[in-house]
Amino acid sequence: MEYIKGRGAQTNTQNKFLKDEHSLLDEFLNYCQLENDKVEQSSTSYLEVFPKTILNKVTSPDIGFVYSMNPYQGCEHGCIYCYARNSHEYWGYSAGLDFEKKILYKANAAQLLKKKLQSRTWKPENIMLSGNTDCYQPIERKLEITRAMLKVLLEHKHPVSIITKNALILRDLDLLKELAALNLVKVSISITSLSEKTRSILEPRTATIKRRFEVVKKLSHHEIPVNVMIAPIIPSINSHELLPLAKKSSEYGANSIGYTSVRLNGAIGDIFTDWLHKTYPDRSNKVLNQIKDIHGGTLNESRYGVRMRGEGKIAEQIKQQFLLAKKLYFKHEKKVEFDFSLFERNPSAQMKLF
Structure with a gap:
């Protein structure tokens, strides 16, 4: 197969939960070539799903939030390294191309969130939007599920953390400013490289680096706490950019920075390796060996x-x-604490006046 432009993964790996395996036979590939047909459907498809809950309890001790909520499963951004790819297998799809081309959306997410916040047992906690796939991926422009969820959070005066690499977040600047005025929001913008060429290969359908720094600047200008996640650090691909990325993040007004190193659990190891051999054949083995060096001799790291x-x-x-x-560049890092005391379980109740 030729290189698929505009996508991260270049293949569909086998879903570990499925008994049957889908293979492309040479006869079919030859037929497609003769007939000038495409081997794979190039467009993205969207499927509505109907969950009963929207909040996911996070029990991992090295994660800085207690709950996450994901209005979308799968992500059209197509970041080749994305740890969320493995979660697509639970829906019956591949962690490879399917993750980028088959997007599941939860139209009832805001209603589920409101129901949870109004429940008697709920106590305000740090909720991450999204924590898995990007809540501002391209389809959000049309569906506005994330915006609806932010409206619910603002209505109940409930804190939220947001992480994204899409400039679409600026559409919701009105809501973010109101949340920030009450110390109810923190935003992280993920920026992996200063090179557009590297960005377009690693993260083919994300906002440009220029646009992401503009987001940092605008959020900062409106006193919305913004952190830049320099993540993931991939040896011999973007590891040399950490210092200049930090410097520019500071210049554009970021409150703080963070980082993670790339890890390739589950099917992501095969997807990334296939992609690496096709995009960086001259250094693919070096990169893989350096990643293994970081993680005790393996691509899979779960400790x-x-x-x-x-x-x-x-x-x-x-x-x-x-x-x-x-x-x-961050001698006086600004730490913002959420104000959990403002939470209103039932903001429309008239009895709160008495």
Whole structure:
């Protein structure tokens, strides 16, 4: 198969939960070539699903939030390294191309969120929007599910953390400003590289680097707490950019920075390896060996407390660069604490007046 432009994954890996395997036979590929037909459907399809809950309890001890909520499953951004790819297998799809081309959306997400916040047992906690796939991926422009959820959070005066790499978040600046005025929102913008060429290969359908820094600047201008996630750090691809990325993040007004090192659990190892051999054939083996060096000789790293940043010489070098970046450019890092005391379980109730 020829390289699929505009997509991250270049293949569909086998779903570990399915008994049957889908294979492309040479006869079919030859037929497509002769007939000038496409081997795979190039367009993205969208399917509504009907969950009964929208909040997911996060029990991992090395995650900084208690709940996550994901209005979408699958992500058209197509980031090749995305840890969320494996979750697509639970829906019966592949973690490869299917993850980018078959997007499931939860139109009832805002209603489910409101129901949860109004329940008697709910106590306000840090909720991450999304934590898995990007809540501002392209289809959000049309469906506005994330915007509807932000309206619910603002109505109940409930805190929320947001992470995205899409400039579409600026559409909701009106809501974000109101939440920020009450200390109810923190935003992280993921920026992986300063190179547009690297960005377009790693994250083919995301906002440009220029647009993402403009988002950082605008959020900061409106006093909305914004963190830049320099993530993931991939040895010999973007590891040399940590310091300049931190410097530019500071110049554009970011309150803080963070980082993670790439880890390739489950099917992502095969997807990333296939992509790497096709996009960086000259250094593919070097990159894979360096990733393994970070994670104890394997691409799969699941140990709590270690999996996000790794260990060993290369991991230590990345850590020291990060600490230097904070020392140079974020001497007075601004930490914002949520105000949980403002939460209103039933903001429309008249009895609260008495």
